[in-house]
Amino acid sequence: MNVLEINHMRKSFDSLEVIKDISLSVKEGEVVSIIGPSGSGKSTLLRCATMLEKMNGGELLYMDEPAAWEDEHGNCLYAPKARLKCIQKYFGLVFQNFNLFPHYTVMKNIIDAPVRVDKVPKSVAIERAEKLLAQLGLEDKRDAYPYQLSGGQQQRVSIARALALQPKMLFFDEPTSALDPELTGEVLKVIKQLAKEKMTMIIVTHEMQFAREVSDRIIFMEQGKIQEQGTPEELFASTNERVQEFIGKLK
Amino acid sequence: MDILTMFGQLASGLVCTVEIFVLTLLFSLPLGLILSFGRMSKNVLLRTLTKVYISVMRGTPLMLQLIVVYFAPYYVFGMKISAAYRFTAVILAFSLNYAAYFAEIYRAGIEAMPIGQYEAAKVLGYSKGQTFFRIILPQVIKKILPPITNETITLVKDTSLAFVIAVAEMFTKAKQIAAAETTIMPLMVAGVFYYIFNLVVAVGMEQLEKKMNYYR
Numbered sequence: 077m078n079v080l081e082i083n084h085m086r087k088s089f090d091s092l093e094v095i096k097d098i099s100l101s102v103k104e105g106e107v108v109s110i111i112g113p114s115g116s117g118k119s120t121l122l123r124c125a126t127m128l129e130k131m132n133g134g135e136l137l138y139m140d141e142p143a144a145w146e147d148e149h150g151n152c153l154y155a156p157k158a159r160l161k162c163i164q165k166y167f168g169l170v171f172q173n174f175n176l177f178p179h180y181t182v183m184k185n186i187i188d189a190p191v192r193v194d195k196v197p198k199s200v201a202i203e204r205a206e207k208l209l210a211q212l213g214l215e216d217k218r219d220a221y222p223y224q225l226s227g228g229q230q231q232r233v234s235i236a237r238a239l240a241l242q243p244k245m246l247f248f249d250e251p252t253s254a255l256d257p258e259l260t261g262e263v264l265k266v267i268k269q270l271a272k273e274k275m276t277m278i279i280v281t282h283e284m285q286f287a288r289e290v291s292d293r294i295i296f297m298e299q300g301k302i303q304e305q306g307t308p309e310e311l312f313a314s315t316n317e318r319v320q321e322f323i324g325k326l327k
Numbered sequence: 328m329d330i331l332t333m334f335g336q337l338a339s340g341l342v343c344t345v346e347i348f349v350l351t352l353l354f355s356l357p358l359g360l361i362l363s364f365g366r367m368s369k370n371v372l373l374r375t376l377t378k379v380y381i382s383v384m385r386g387t388p389l390m391l392q393l394i395v396v397y398f399a400p401y402y403v404f405g406m407k408i409s410a411a412y413r414f415t416a417v418i419l420a421f422s423l424n425y426a427a428y429f430a431e432i433y434r435a436g437i438e439a440m441p442i443g444q445y446e447a448a449k450v451l452g453y454s455k456g457q458t459f460f461r462i463i464l465p466q467v468i469k470k471i472l473p474p475i476t477n478e479t480i481t482l483v484k485d486t487s488l489a490f491v492i493a494v495a496e497m498f499t500k501a502k503q504i505a506a507a508e509t510t511i512m513p514l515m516v517a518g519v520f521y522y523i524f525n526l527v528v529a530v531g532m533e534q535l536e537k538k539m540n541y542y543r
Binding site: 126128161165169177178179188189192193194223237241 | 441451454461462542
């Protein structure tokens with residue numbers, strides 16, 4: 077079953093076309109990395125998929141439920157708000173700069189949404205959070221505030237916060253770009269662990285080696301289009317000049 | 328008049344001053360928040376209206392606004408103005424005026440919030456109301472405490488303007504005694520009272536700021 081399906085997505089900012097007809101689907105348990113130069117539309121693709129931006133055209137489905145589609149005139153229509161709220165529960169998003177709530181402790185950051193949004197009993201939410209914290213090696217940080225944590229710890233908390241809502245899939249928007257190499261390692265380790273547990277994920281990243289190790293499929297994007305995609309082996313052996321150039325530069 | 332009687336009269340005026348102060352804050356702080364919503368609204372008409380309102384409230388003397396609010400029922404509706412309306416008029420004029428200043432402070436605080444906080448809340452499924460009251464507003468309040476303290480201190484001193492419509496707050500009393508006894512002594516004492524009042528306000532706000540310092 078496809079957790080996510082995108083058909084012919086288009087997105088422009090004013091007259092600038094950022095996403096040009098992208099189609100992509102992700103199966104349950106699949107890990108997909110998106111690589112490509114800055115300005116290629118990777119982040120916009122992610123923001124449209126997570127509905128932080130409205131696309132101008134195309135279809136967006138989660139678990140075969142349509143969140144957005146096109147009418148006969150080519151206008152992009154979104155499902156009613158209540159419907160979108162339900163669909164939104166299928167995915168979580170981890171931001172480049174974490175976006176933790178600074179006035180909440182680590183524990184409250186993790187349990188607040190389940191308790192307030194999903195109406196999970198507080199004791200259940202806490203139990204869930206404790207498990208996640210242990211899993212991510214943050215047991216001793218439950219009462220800390222975000223400013224007291226390193227970047228790597230903050231990013232792990234934000235992963236726990238997303239997982240606490242028990243989504244079907246997770247999006248990562250350059251999860252390690254704000255971190256130094258040492259902290260990057262601890263976050264990548266966590267994502268690898270999730271991949272082992274068959275978490276469905278889309279990861280926008282510049283970490284080529286990591287993408288190669290963790291992904292079932294890598295997508296190379298440029299100028300708002302998918303230029304090339306395939307298994308890591310296929311992509312790294314690609315004869316496409318631009319792909320070679322891009323990967324070569326980063327090696 | 329002996330000094331004790333003078334202190335007694337000024338103290339009774341001080342009670343009225345504190346009442347004006349407390350009631351004004353009570354009404355203008357929430358009203359300011361509502362105004363700031365209007366000021367940031369996507370609706371052009373609403374936005375323009377609040378902008379003009381704030382501009383007029385900040386651009387004309389508070390003393391004049393007091394007079395207008397006090398005489399409006401008579402000139403606009405032909406109603407007889409009762410003595411009891413005086414105090415109401417003071418609270419009304421002060422609240423309307425201070426709300427305009429607070430609205431701009433709220434706006435500055437709200438607009439300074441990183442967009443990422445809204446986006447994180449949205450992806451986590453918070454409603455708009457939950458996002459504002461649980462995530463945004465608490466952080467905004469921490470940020471705007473210093474300018475709020477400023478306005479609050481100004482308000483303590485501005486309460487003395489109530490003398491123009493003869494409300495018996497401390498400054499009115501001090502002026503009356505000064506005129507009757509031909510001495511500026513009561514005005515000086517009133518000044519000391521205002522200073523002490525503001526000292527209390529400043530220390531209280533400092534404590535509040537410290538309390539909010541549990542996060543950064």
